[in-house]
Amino acid sequence: MSLTNHVKYIKFMCARYSTLPLNQILQGDCRDILPDLPDRSVDLIFADPPYNLQLQQDLYRPDRSRVEAVNDAWDQFSSFSEYDEFSQAWLKECRRVLKDDGALWVIGTYHNIFRIGTILQDLGFWILNDVIWIKTNPMPNFRGVRFTNAHETLIWAVKSRDANYIFNHHAMKALNDDLQMRSDWYIPICSGPERIRINGKKIHSTQKPEALLYRIILATTRPGDVILDPFFGTGTTGAVAQRLGRNWIGIEQELQYIQAARERIARVNPAPADALSLPVRSRKSRLPFGTLVEHHLIKPGQILYFDRNPDIRAMVLSNGHLSVDGWSGSIHMAAEKICGRPTNGWERWYFLDEHGNFQPVAVLKQKFLSGISKEDDLKENL
Amino acid sequence: MSLTNHVKYIKFMCARYSTLPLNQILQGDCRDILPDLPDRSVDLIFADPPYNLQLQQDLYRPDRSRVEAVNDAWDQFSSFSEYDEFSQAWLKECRRVLKDDGALWVIGTYHNIFRIGTILQDLGFWILNDVIWIKTNPMPNFRGVRFTNAHETLIWAVKSRDANYIFNHHAMKALNDDLQMRSDWYIPICSGPERIRINGKKIHSTQKPEALLYRIILATTRPGDVILDPFFGTGTTGAVAQRLGRNWIGIEQELQYIQAARERIARVNPAPADALSLPVRSRKSRLPFGTLVEHHLIKPGQILYFDRNPDIRAMVLSNGHLSVDGWSGSIHMAAEKICGRPTNGWERWYFLDEHGNFQPVAVLKQKFLSGISKEDDLKENL
DNA sequence: ATGCTACATGAATCACCCC
C-alpha cells in the first residue's frame, strides 16, 4: 500500500468506524496526524518531544575529539514562544485523544521541561509526579564549568484532578524488592546492543532505554491497553508495549526512523500471558459484616472489644450492626465514633476465641472467604 | 532601635551611599523590601519561595496518626496566575539586584518549579543546571497511589548567556571523592538536632538542610561574597554563609522565624568548616531483582530452578516477583518458602544458560553491574 | 555504657463504590 493510501486508510478507519490504527506507525508531523484520531480513545500517551537544546557551537572532549551533538532539524526552534506554540498544539490534541481516565508521560531536560510543565498545568492537566531518570553513566561535563547533567525529568499527569487513573502499586513495589517505588529512577543510558546503529553510527540521537519504558508501561497501564507515542523515533515505546502485551500507535516523521522501528518491533516476542497477569489485589472482595452474622461465624449478642481493650465494648446486633451505649451502626462507624476518625473496623474490633485470646474480627472474614473458595473447589471437582 | 527606624536606616544606607545591610535580616514581604536594595549589588541569591501545594484534606498514616500538613498562610494562592504574578514580581527585582555575573538558585517541587523555570527563562535568565535534591529519607506515599515523592528540584541560573559566573569545579570534585559533581545530590531531610524546635514542635514547616546550602554556597560563591535570601525563614542560608565566611542578607516576614534565625546565626562560629562533617550520603548500590527484568537480562515467563533442582521451579513475572505454585513473591521470599528460613535468593535460584548449564541469577546481577560501568559507554553516548 | 524495642514524624497536590 502506498503511503498516501495508507494515510487515507487510517483516516477512513478512524473517522468512519472510530476504530484505532493499532500497532502501526503513522508517518507525519504529530500535529497533522493527531487530529485524525478519535476523542477519548487511548489509555496512555508517552511523549519524548524535541528538547529545544539551543546548542551554539561544537563541543570537544579533553582529547580534542568532537562530541556528536543533537542538532537535528527537528530540534530547531527560533524562540521560546515558537517552542511554546508547538508544544501547546500537540499537547492540546493529546488531551483530546486521551481517555478521561488516561494518563500522559512527557520526558525532557531543563531546556524544555519547565515550559512543558507550565503548559500542561495551563491546559488543565493534573500532575501526579515528576520522576527523575538518573543516568548511571551520563556524559561528563568536559569543560568542568557546570555540574554533570546526569538526569532527565519525566512528568506524569492526568486530564483532571478527579481522574481515576491506573497505578499498579503492587507491581512497582515488587519491582523494587518490596519497597515502595520512589520518584528517582536509576537507569543506564541506551547503549550497547540495544542502541540501533547502521554501520556503527547511531541512527537516532536520543534513543531512550527500554528499561525506562518498561517501568512506565508496567506502572500505569494494563495488558491490552492502547499506548500512543506522538514522537515515536526508533520505536522504543512500541517495542516495550509489544513485549508487555499492550497495543501501541506510533507517529513519526522520518522514514529512516520508521523503518528501523518496524524491523525492531517485528523482532519482539511478547511475554507469556501468565507472566503478565499480575496478582492484582481485588477491590471487589468486599464482604458486609452482616454476612458473618448470617453464617453464624459471629452471633447476635456477642461482645466485641475495641483495640483489645476489655472496657470498650460493643454488642453484635442481629442485623450486623454494633450497639455501643444505645447508639448503633456499622463496625466502621462504631470504630470511628470511638477513635474519632474513619478507620477499618475489621482490624479494630476483637472477639474472645475459645482459648480466651483476643482475635480481630478480620480473621472471621478470612475464615469465611477461604471456606467459600473451598466450596468452589468442591463444585469444580464434581 | 525600633523596627520602623531600622527600616528607615536600611533605606537610607542603601539609597544614599549604595551600601548594603550586610548580615542582617530585613523584616517584610520581599516584594516590598527588594526595591530598597541597589542595582547589581549581590553575588548570589538563594530563594526557597512558597510551593503553592494546594493540599485539600487531612492525610493519615496507615497507623492512623495524622500527618502535619503544610498549611501556612504564606503558601495560599488562589490560582496559577496569582502565583505567577507573585513569582514574576520577586524574580524581576532579584534580577535587578543581582550583579551581572551573579547567580540565582531557586528550589521547588512539581507544584511550582515548572512555573518558576518558565518565568526565569522569560525574564532572560540563562539556566546552567537543574539539580535534583534526592532525599535519602522522604515521607512515603501512605496510600500507595503514586510514586514516593523523594526529591525536590533546584534551578541554577545566571542573568545572561554570556555571564562570567563562579563555579568552583575543583572544590566540587574534592567534595565528591575526586569525581566530577553531578546534578543528583543525596542529602537527608532536615531533622534531629538541626531542626529548630520550640517545646518539641518545629517552628518552620519546611526548614532546609544545611548540607544543601553548604554545597550551593561552596560551589557558586567566593569568601566575602554577598548572598541574598528573599525567603529567609529560620536562616539556613545565613547560618551556612556565616560558617563559610560569606556575607548574607535575609528578608523574612514572620517575626517568629526572624527571632529563631538571629539566635541560630549568633551561635555559628565562622571557622573553616569541615565538609565531611555534614551528613551527605552516597548513592545506594542496592540492586532490586526487578531491575534485571526491566533490562531484559531475564525475561518474564522464564523458569528458574532452586538449588539446581530441575523439579523445584519458579516462573519470573513481569514485575520481578517469582511465581511458585500460584503463590508469588520476591526471589528471597520464594527461596525462604522452599527452604524454610531466610536466605539469599540471588544464590539459590538458577537459570539455564545457552549451553544448558545451571547459573545462579547472581551472575546476571554481576553482568549488569559491570555492563553499566563500561568506559566506552561514557565516551560514546549522550 | 550498650543494646533493644517502641514510638514519633517528615514540602503530600494520597480512595472509591453505590445509593
Add this chain to the structure above:
DNA sequence: GGGGGTGATTCATGTAGCA
C-alpha cells in the same frame, strides 16, 4: 451529583524508655 459505607495503605531516622 452528593454523602455515607467499606476498606487499603508506610520508610528512614531520631529519640525515649527500659533492661
